[in-house]
Structure formats: C-alpha cells, structure tokens
Amino acid sequence: xxxxxxxxxxxxxxxxxxxxxxxxxxxxxxxxxxxxxxxxxxxxxxxxxxxxxxxxxxxxxxxxxxxxxxxxxxxxxxxxxxxxxxxxxxxxxxxxxxxxxxxxxxxxxxxxxxxxxxxxxxxxxxxxxxxxxxxxxxxxxxxxxxxxxxxxxxxxxxxxxxxxxxxxxxxxxxxxxxxx
Numbered sequence: 001x002x003x004x005x006x007x008x009x010x011x012x013x014x015x016x017x018x019x020x021x022x023x024x025x026x027x028x029x030x031x032x033x034x035x036x037x038x039x040x041x042x043x044x045x046x047x048x049x050x051x052x053x054x055x056x057x058x059x060x061x062x063x064x065x066x067x068x069x070x071x072x073x074x075x076x077x078x079x080x081x082x083x084x085x086x087x088x089x090x091x092x093x094x095x096x097x098x099x100x101x102x103x104x105x106x107x108x109x110x111x112x113x114x115x116x117x118x119x120x121x122x123x124x125x126x127x128x129x130x131x132x133x134x135x136x137x138x139x140x141x142x143x144x145x146x147x148x149x150x151x152x153x154x155x156x157x158x159x160x161x162x163x164x165x166x167x168x169x170x171x172x173x174x175x176x177x178x179x180x
Contacts, residue, residue: 017150017151018095019145019148019151021142022092022148022151023093025092025103025142026088026089026090026092026093029085029086029088029089029092029103029106030085030089030090032082033081033082033083033084033085033086033088033089034086035082036079036081036082036085037078037082037083039053039075039078039082040074040075040078040079040080041075043071043072043078044071044072044075044076044079045075047064047067047068047070047071047072050067050070050071050074050075051067051071055124081109081110084102084105084106085106087102088102088103095151096152097152097153097154099152100143100149100152103139103143104140107136107139107140108140110136111133111136111137111140114129114132114136115133117129118133
C-alpha cells in the first residue's frame with residue numbers, strides 16, 4: 001500500500017501543472033507532523049520531561065496529578081496536530097482536494113498557537129518560533145493563490161472552446177450565426 005502512495009505522489013508532484021512550492025509544502029507538513037507526534041508522545045510519557053522542556057519547576061503546579069494532566073493534555077494536542085499535518089502532507093503529495101481544505105484549517109490553528117506562545121512567553125522567542133511563524137504565514141498565503149486552488153480543484157479554469165462549437169458569422173447565409 002505504501003508503494004501506491006509513493007507512486008501516486010510522484011505522479012502528482014512532478015506533473016506539469018504542479019505549482020513549484022507544493023512539494024516543499026507537503027514536506028514541511030510531513031516533517032512538522034513527525035516532530036509534533038514525537039514531542040507529544042514524549043510529553044505524555046514523561047511529565048518531568050515536559051517540565052524540563054517548558055523550563056518550569058514543580059513549584060508551578062499544586063500536585064503531581066496536575067502536572068501529569070497538563071503534560072498529557074499538551075502532548076495530546078501535539079499528537080493530534082501532528083497527525084493532521086501528516087494527513088495533510090500525504091493528501092498534498094497525492095493531490096487530494098480535501099488536503100487543501102484541511103491545510104486551511106490546520107494552518108490558522110498553528111499560526112494562532114505560535115502567536116499565543118509569543119504573547120504568553122515573549123522571552124522564549126527563538127529561531128524555531130520565528131521559522132514556524134514565517135513558514136505558516138507563507139503556506140497560508142500560498143494556499144490562497146489561484147494556481148494552488150486550481151491545482152487542488154478548488155476553482156475551475158474555463159477551458160477554451162473547440163473550433164467546432166464556436167458560432168461563426170457567415171454573411172452568405174444572411175448574417176445568421178451558425179456552428180461550424
């Protein structure tokens with residue numbers, strides 16, 4: 001089954017009408033999804049690891065139960081978003097119309113979470129935060145371009161009519177329009 005996905009993705013990504021940044025967008029979503037699932041699993045399995053990652057201490061929590069709940073919740077959110085990103089990546093690679101829609105849902109969520117992180121902890125802004133913000137802003141803008149919407153079948157481009165169906169003015173027939 002994996003072979004079919006790879007073959008389908010190769011055919012879609014290297015088609016003449018594939019916009020230039022579609023493969024990069026799919027790859028970014030795939031790698032981001034893998035990292036998010038890994039980080040989420042780490043948080044769920046190790047609340048103390050979560051504590052170290054967010055650079056907090058046990059004093060910030062009233063009990064170990066609260067820490068476990070928060071770490072599990074945050075880890076679960078990471079795993080859900082990671083799964084959504086991987087799903088978007090495979091849909092993007094295989095040119096599925098729903099991939100565009102799901103990407104239009106996931107991207108604003110990721111932007112919102114990044115901006116929320118910047119507002120809550122402005123001292124923690126680093127290169128990863130800036131890269132995440134920049135990439136997601138670009139992806140959101142790029143998804144709205146005409147070529148990408150056409151590629152995913154979200155808008156239709158009118159095809160030129162064939163000469164046989166174009167009405168022609170023939171003065172010999174008294175000026176009536178006829179089809180050739």
